[in-house]
Amino acid sequence: MRHVEDESIRKGPWTEHEDVQLVFYVNTFGDRRWDFIAKVSGLNRTGKSCRLRWVNYLHPGLKRGRMTPHEERLVLEYHSKWGNRWSRIARKLPGRTDNEIKNYWRTHMRKKAQESKRGSSPSSSFSNSSSSSSFCTNDPIVDSMPMTETKERSFYDTGGIEMVPNSRPKNNTTLMKYAKDDSEEHEGIYSMDEIWKDIDLLEIDDGMKPVFDPYSEIMPSHIWDYSSINSFWTTDSGQEEFSTYMAFPATSERLLG
DNA sequence: AATGCTCTCAACCGCACTCAT
């Protein structure tokens, strides 16, 4: 246990430079080893914080902008089915994160709840069935739902360095499990293959934009060139060496400039 | 123009789970 949660651990909003740095290290080491990335990157953030930033903001496959009516319908549908299983719902909406959906639900459903209160007939304004009124966390239906966690692989899980043989053999079983569960779940609108295909297509469409394009709905995907970076990866024993060897500033200039 | 309110969303926290040792 690390009691030395030193005061130098940064919190709060991320700076652009931190973002660039994180993207670089995630593309280098994959989006699994967050504690390691946090250490090696010199970001002074916790691994959790790094993961969250990546998953909710920096991941190339993320959609920006408002939910489409279709997505709204899906959220309603899956929430009525699964309750507050945000990450699970998010897997059904490519490009959307659990956080995003959670926020969306809170604001929109709270609004609807208020409206329906004013309309004096609770839940009557909801388009969906029984449990659709379960915007409240105390909802017995939701809370009593069994944790039938079919471990699906989330869309924002790039797998990163795991795709490279020997990079983290321990987790092969986990990946196998994800794959299996995906195939077992047939009610999905999208298969994981389709999701990944979508992301690939987006990347192609987007071209090789070197920096974030604030006017684009989809975040650019080729911030970094994976293939050229993968060759850096060797073994755990070489990690410290790697971090000191890495010439990061040059790359960050390229991105920020 | 100033103020207050509402909405949105990024980020944190705590707990639970998985896996390696």
Added chain:
DNA sequence: AATGAGTGCGGTTGAGAGCAT
């Protein structure tokens, strides 16, 4: 089997933007 580290998830909070008065 027990334990600790790492990771994922859901709930919550707070800052900033936008809107109404």
